[in-house]
Amino acid sequence: MGGCFVTGTDTGVGKTVLAAAMLAALRADGVRVAAFKPVVTGLDEPEPGRPADHELLAAAAGLAPEAVAPQTFGPAVSPHLAAELAGTTIDPAATIAAARAAGASADALVVEGVGGLLVPLTVDFTVRDLAVALGLPVVVAARPGLGTISHTLLTVEAARAAGLDVRAVVLTPWPGAPSAMQRSNVKTIARMAEVEVATLADVGTGVDELAAAGAALPVGRWLGP
């Protein structure tokens, strides 16, 4: 299966924006794309003016939101707890199968993880386990500023420890006038993690805008297997 797994150093670091920009850019290039988000939580607490993750991914990919996310929950908590509160558990095998099915008729599947790599879908099955099961290379969304070096190195190390192929780190949202520290972070992460570091500018939720931002990224290099 061709594609990419977008993870992040934390929740709320820009995974959805990055994945949507990649999808929109690929689609604008005529690539048949599919998007997948294994679990969406927090639908009870929408961010004003922002679509939910699966809605933005679906818009970027030209798909229906239901095709992107098979499992959605209201509370803004970890997937394993959201499922527990709903009186259910997430089925790892079914989640892997749903991801494969989502990507079956596409040239490129872009999967957005949930929070960071070690977030539990169940207490025995993390987001990292899902990325390994899908055999997709990983791109890491990370904050540009103070604190990002350690969070990013931890994430890259955790990914590589499980045999994942980390294709890039993307610092987002990258300001128009980055500080000396932010510019230094690019070089420091690239050198210490021996990884490509790219940046993604502040972008709105319009598909054309996302496609333009994604076109500035070397997305083709990040698609696997």
Ligand SMILES: Nc1ncnc2c1ncn2[C@@H]1O[C@H](COP(=O)(O)OP(=O)(O)OP(=O)(O)O)[C@@H](O)[C@H]1O
């Ligand atoms: N390049 C960017 N342009 C505009 N906003 C951004 C960008 N990167 C991050 N953000 C902002 O950061 C916040 C979190 O972004 P996003 O929803 O993509 O994070 P996430 O990692 O997908 O979060 P979650 O863990 O909830 O899935 C959003 O409010 C978004 O506006």
Ligand SMILES: [Mg+2]
């Ligand atoms: Mg998201």
